[in-house]
Amino acid sequence: MREPLFTKRFIGVTVNKFNFSFWKISWIDSGIVLTGISIILGTWIIALLSPTLREGILGVNWWYISIFLLITLHITLTLQTIYLHRSETHRAVKFHPLLTHLFRFWLWLFIGAKRREWVAIHHLHHKYTDTPKDPHSPVINGLFKMLLYGLEVVHEAKKSDSVRTFEIHDYDFLEKNLYEKHAEKGPILLLCLEVLALGIWAVPLWSIQIILVSIITTFYINGMAHTVGYRSYNTNDNSKNICRLGVLGCGEELHNNHHANPASANFSHRKDEFDLGWFYIQKLVALKLASVRKE
Ligand SMILES: [Zn+2]
Numbered sequence: 675m676r677e678p679l680f681t682k683r684f685i686g687v688t689v690n691k692f693n694f695s696f697w698k699i700s701w702i703d704s705g706i707v708l709t710g711i712s713i714i715l716g717t718w719i720i721a722l723l724s725p726t727l728r729e730g731i732l733g734v735n736w737w738y739i740s741i742f743l744l745i746t747l748h749i750t751l752t753l754q755t756i757y758l759h760r761s762e763t764h765r766a767v768k769f770h771p772l773l774t775h776l777f778r779f780w781l782w783l784f785i786g787a788k789r790r791e792w793v794a795i796h797h798l799h800h801k802y803t804d805t806p807k808d809p810h811s812p813v814i815n816g817l818f819k820m821l822l823y824g825l826e827v828v829h830e831a832k833k834s835d836s837v838r839t840f841e842i843h844d845y846d847f848l849e850k851n852l853y854e855k856h857a858e859k860g861p862i863l864l865l866c867l868e869v870l871a872l873g874i875w876a877v878p879l880w881s882i883q884i885i886l887v888s889i890i891t892t893f894y895i896n897g898m899a900h901t902v903g904y905r906s907y908n909t910n911d912n913s914k915n916i917c918r919l920g921v922l923g924c925g926e927e928l929h930n931n932h933h934a935n936p937a938s939a940n941f942s943h944r945k946d947e948f949d950l951g952w953f954y955i956q957k958l959v960a961l962k963l964a965s966v967r968k969e
C-alpha cells in the first residue's frame with residue numbers, strides 16, 4: 675500500500691498532504707480530494723440558487739456580520755483571559771456561579787474549550803516557562819512555528835500524564851458529559867445556528883471566527899508575548915509586555931507583568947499601562963458579580 679508523501683497531525687485530525695505533485699498521489703487520495711471539492715462547489719451552487727439557503731432567516735448584511743464577528747471574537751478573548759486564565763488557573767478572581775455557567779457555555783460554543791486541559795497546560799507553562807517542557811514556548815519552537823502550527827504545538831502537550839490526570843474544581847455533570855466529552859460539538863452547533871441565521875455565508879464567517887481566535891491566542895499571546903516588547907521585571911524567562919495598551923488580547927499583552935506576579939488579577943503595573951480585562955473585572959466587582967482575591 676502506498677504511503678502518503680507526508681502525514682501531519684493537525685488539530686487532532688490526520689490529513690495526508692500532497693507535495694504539489696498531483697500525479698504522484700494515489701487514486702484514493704485523488705478521489706477524496708475531488709469528492710470534497712465537488713461537495714463544496716455543489717453546496718455553494720445550490721445555496722446561491724436558493725434564497726433561503728443563500729441568506730438564512732436574518733438575511734445577509736455585511737455590516738452586521740462584521741460587527742457580530744468583532745464582538746464575539748472580543749468576548750471569547752475576554753473570557754479566555756478573565757475566566758480561564760485569571761480565575762480558573764491562578765484563582766486571582768472569583769465570579770458569580772451564574773456568570774461561570776455562562777462563561778463555560780460560551781467557551782464551549784465558540785471554541786470547544788476543555789477547561790481541564792486549558793488550566794493544566796497553563797500551569798505547565800508557568801512551571802517550565804521557555805524550557806523544552808513548556809507546552810507553547812516560541813523560544814523553543816520559534817515564532818514562525820507558533821503562527822503556522824500553534825494549535826498543533828499545544829496539542830502535543832495534551833498527551834502528557836500531567837495534563838490527562840489534572841483535576842479541576844466544579845468538575846460537574848455538565849463539564850464531564852457535555853463540555854469535555856463533546857467539546858467539538860460546541861463549534862459545530864454554532865455553525866448550524868449561524869447557517870440558520872445567515873445561510874451559506876455563515877461558513878466563511880465561522881471559519882474566520884475559528885482562525886482569528888487561534889491566531890490571536892497561539893501566535894499573538896503565546897508567541898509574541900514571549901518574543902517582542904519590553905520587560906519591566908527581570909523574570910527567569912523570556913516573557914515580554916508586547917505593548918502598553920492591553921486591548922486586542924484584553925490585557926494579555928502585559929505578559930511580563932503577569933509572569934512576575936501570576937497571582938495578581940491586574941496585569942497593568944504602571945500608570946501608562948492599560949489592561950482591558952482588569953477594567954471588566956472591576957465593573958463586575960462593582961455589580962457584585964465578582965470578587966478579587968489578589969489585586
Ligand atoms: Zn507566558
Ligand SMILES: [Zn+2]
Pocket residue numbers: 759763764796800932936
Ligand atoms: Zn498565567
